[in-house]
Amino acid sequence: MYLLSQLNGATVDTGGQVETTDNGVKVNTSNSLRAGPRGFNLLEDTSVRKKLLHFDRERTPERVVHALGHGAYGKFESYGDWSNLTMACWLQEGAVSEVFTRFSVVVASLGGSESGRDTHGFATKIYSQCGNQDLVGNHVPSFFINDGSDFPDLVHAVKFEVDKGFPTGGSAHTTAYDFFNQHPEGAFQLMTVLSDLGLPRDVRHISGNGVHTFRFINAQGQSQLIKWYWIPVLGHRSLVYDEVTTLQGKNNNFQRVDLYNNIAAGNYPEWEFAVQLFPDDGTYMFEDFDLLIPTVVIPFERNPPIKLGKLTLNRNFENFFAEPESISFAPSNVVDGVGFVPDPLLQWRLMSYDDTATHRHNSPNGYMLPVNRPVAPINNNYRDGYMQFNIYRGASISTPNTLGGVISADQQQSLQYSPASGQTAGTGNVGRYAPVYDWFGQARLFWLGLDVYAQQHTVDAYRFELGNVANASVVQSYIDQTLNSIDNCLARRVAYGVGATMPAVGSGPVDNRTSGEAEYPSLYPLAPGRQANKSNAGLDIAVIANDTLFSSADFLAVMPLLEAQNVTLTIIGPRMGELQTGNNASASFITASSVFYDAVLIGSSPTDNTTTNSPVGLDVKATAFVKEAYSHGKAVGALGNSGVNVLQGLGFPTNSSFGIYTGAAADVARSVLEALSGPVRFPQRFPTDDVQMI
Ligand code: HDD
Known part of the structure; x- marks a missing residue:
């Protein structure tokens, strides 16, 4: 038995079939049964009543976590x-x-x-x-806690605050940090989620x-x-x-x-x-x-x-x-x-x-259910219960039995929990034990493995989270007890950003390494050294076009390079559909946003054939689109001879080490693709703290 045939066996295709009631009688439920064209609905309209009754019950509870x-x-x-x-x-x-x-x-x-x-x-x-x-x-x-007994408390604390009903979908609030204060074992896990790995x-x-x-x-x-x-x-x-x-x-x-x-x-x-x-x-x-x-x-x-x-x-x-x-x-x-x-x-x-x-x-x-059932056969004595739809044959539903029912596997067939599995029971006095460990050590290793930009993002994430915690003593406690036990500089920077009291210089643990001195680079797979030669498959590049920008010659120069790497090009125009250049805009500034794309190109004009062209006029929406992509550290390329002017007009440095490219369309596309396969982004554009001042 294969999964697909199992699923196919349960698949129903109602396409093109005549609508029926749930007792299989043909029906039209599009108009309800009424006592005349302006009269009341009739209780006798059982077909529409059942349609609504089923609809009223068609949600099952969402998962308590991971919904x-x-x-x-x-x-x-x-x-x-x-x-x-x-x-x-x-x-x-x-x-x-x-x-x-x-x-x-x-x-x-x-x-x-x-x-x-x-x-x-x-x-x-x-x-x-x-x-x-x-x-x-x-x-x-890693995880936030070490004992399943704490799981309901963790989830209660992180989900929305029960007396307020917000925030839904985030840990930037008081009950979450009150919990984190009581559970230092989660310091490392929280830091990984507050680094860019969490996004x-x-x-x-x-x-x-x-x-x-x-x-x-x-x-x-x-x-x-x-x-x-x-x-x-x-x-x-x-x-x-x-x-x-x-x-x-x-x-x-x-x-x-x-x-x-x-x-x-x-x-x-x-x-x-x-x-x-x-x-x-x-x-x-x-x-x-x-x-x-x-x-x-x-x-x-x-x-x-x-x-x-x-x-x-x-x-x-x-x-x-x-x-x-x-x-x-x-x-x-x-x-x-x-x-x-x-x-x-x-x-x-x-x-x-x-x-x-x-x-x-x-x-x-x-x-x-079809998606849950194994493809291996299931034979057991589980019976009945709500929505049991199998019809089991035979008299015996006990094991062992002599009546032709299910037989037990012998020890050779059933190894999962047998002594041979190595499943040993622990020994010792019965008790409720809490492990003792250096909970901050791995968080410190992780922190010191981040480069200055990744550290800045993580500091900003702590500032965002703690900046949204309403209770000042919860904030101060997280800074003093957890962050300062990880790294004094981290604690001081976060405290500075949220207006809390900064722990005294040198009051944290002594570790003379500085940012980027990773002992274990594997802890942070986004580290620059691990970012080289990535596949770009499935990425999407936007090109800004209009009735004169982005010539069809540029389209022909760029497309084969992108297609060779399974990268999509989305042409963004002032409107969707055919533009006067002959290109087809598949998105407009109304349907699209720079955040959907991994890099942005600015089309050249078909009349753009000199290096002295004045900046091509990008309208306000196009300008905002490109500036937003730039502010997110993405590669930006301006095609054609006037590219330098276009970018200068936008106030960008025309510097390829900053991920800004100009030149012939194919060259720019090549550079952008190279940037996307590593370093991916150019965080040098983002402001960083003046650490000496904090
Ligand atoms: Fe859990 C769902 C992963 C700890 C109790 N968990 C759930 C899902 C994932 C994880 C991926 C979604 C499954 C799906 O897609 O349906 N959970 C983890 C990991 C954990 C972890 C990696 C720690 C190492 N979880 C954990 C604990 C408990 C739970 C300690 C309870 C003692 N998790 C649940 C749950 C969920 C769940 C309440 C909700 C929906 C579901 O199980 O099917 O039973």
């Missing part, structure tokens, strides 16, 4: 025979499994913005031949992280500990905060549109599945790292991950409700060969997801 999401189908291919590590059938020689991946944001509700600053979810269901394997991760490698351009350019340690078990019963990752083949790309705030208003579906359109265009995003391996010697330690603490990460430099396979997303869903909305993930869905460790965050996750799915589907039978 806002979307996704796509694809495949997972094992790179080889990993039977030395695990029995998991999806990691054996030649194994190819179908998958669905759902991307989400934690805080925002349905209808909110996908581009807000947040932790993004990356949940994959692998429909393998030996059962469903769910890999339920996030886009950053991914789209989901094609994020990684997935399992966060916890898991266990691989091979057929000999040997076990190893692992941490898993999805590494994006396209690399990482982020937005800048101001861009996000505009994007949220202009198109709060930007991320799902990007994924949907790229898959439809055949630009299939890929991720490599990689694991870090640790010996399972009973200590759950790797060198000085505690593998049971999910707020601590193991830098790739200390334990390089090995690549085991590849995920490709290549098919859009057919129905949003039945597929991305109805899919249920659970970290407890593992196949033989994958097991757990006694990490108290993971342990509570093992029960919470099935529980919430039962609530969301209003039934324990949600696992039988």
Whole structure:
């Protein structure tokens, strides 16, 4: 059985069919039954009554977290025979499994913005031949807390304030920071989200992280500990905060549109599945790292991950409700060969997801929905319940039985929880334990790994968040207790920006490294050194055109270069449709915004054949468009001989090291494409703090 045929079996095509009632009788419900053309509606109109009754109930509860999401189908291919590590059938020689991946944001509700600053979810269901394997991760490698018992408190604190009803979809408020003050273990995770990593351009350019340690078990019963990752083949790309705030208003579906359109265009995003391996010697330690603490990460430099396979997303869903909305993930869905460790965050996750799915589907039978059902057969004694639509044969629904019902697997067939899995119970006195650790150490490493521009963005993010916290003592406490324990300069800069008391110079920890002196560059994949030679596939460049700007000769010069890299060119005109140059504007300044595009070109005029041309007149909207792109650090190119004048007219430096390009159309396009594959943006244009003054 394959997933697609399973889904096809459940697919209904009502196109072109005559409307019927739910008892299958042909009907027209477009006009209700009335007592005369101006009379009352009749109670007898049961068809319209049922139409409304169904509509009144067509929403299911949104997920309590990660409500806002979307996704796509694809495949997972094992790179080889990993039977030395695990029995998991999806990691054996030649194994190819179908998958669905759902991307989400934690805080925002349905209808909110996908581009807000947040932790993004990356949940994959692998429909393998030996059962469903769910890999339920996030886009950053750490977490806010270490114990699932704190999860309801974290979510209550971060979602909107209950006595006010705002803010929806962000952590910049008092209850969130009051919680963070009580939970220093989340300092590193919060900093990653407040860096540019918290603002991914789209989901094609994020990684997935399992966060916890898991266990691989091979057929000999040997076990190893692992941490898993999805590494994006396209690399990482982020937005800048101001861009996000505009994007949220202009198109709060930007991320799902990007994924949907790229898959439809055949630009299939890929991720490599990689694991870090640790010996399972009973200590759950790797060198000085505690593998049971999910707020601590193991830098790739200390334990390089090995690549085991590849995920490709290549098919859009057919129905949003039945597929991305109805899919249920659970970290407890593992196949033989994958097991757990006694990490108290993971342990509570093992029960919470099935529980919430039962609530969301209003039934324990949600696992039988087409998108949730494994392609491996399910045979058990689960019976009845709301919306049970299978008709089970036979008398016995008990095991063991002698009446022809389900039989138990023997120990050889059922290895998941057997002693051979290495699943050992902990020992010690019963108690409620809290781990003790240097919670600020990894945040400091991360902070010192950022260059001055990335540090500035992160400082500004703290200033934004704390600047929106209404309670001054909560703000001061976060600065004194958390930020100053990470880095004194960071704490002073944030305090300076929000008008709080600056901790005394030198009152933080002593660390003589300065910005960019990364010990573990892997902690910040957006670091300049990691930004070179990226693929530009699926990016979109805008060109400013009108009835004289952007000649068809320029179009012909630029297009082949872009097409060769799967980059789209959107011609933006004062109106959509054909322009007098012969080009077709597919967007106007009314439908488009600079934040939708990765770089901007300014078309040259067909009469532009001298270097002494006066600046071509860009109208106020075109000027605002280009200036906004410039202010977001994007590459800007002016085509043709008068390009220099155009850019000077806009007040830009005509300096290629600032990502500003002029010259013949093909040369400018080449330079812009090169800029997009690294460094991507030119943060030198942004103001930075005068650190000596603070
Ligand atoms: Fe969770 C959803 C990821 C901790 C309880 N979580 C959810 C989703 C992702 C994650 C990606 C969306 C799944 C989807 O697309 O449907 N969650 C994580 C990660 C965590 C984490 C990586 C820490 C390492 N979560 C966590 C804890 C608990 C939960 C500690 C509870 C004890 N998470 C849930 C949930 C959700 C959920 C309430 C809401 C919807 C759902 O499960 O299906 O059960």
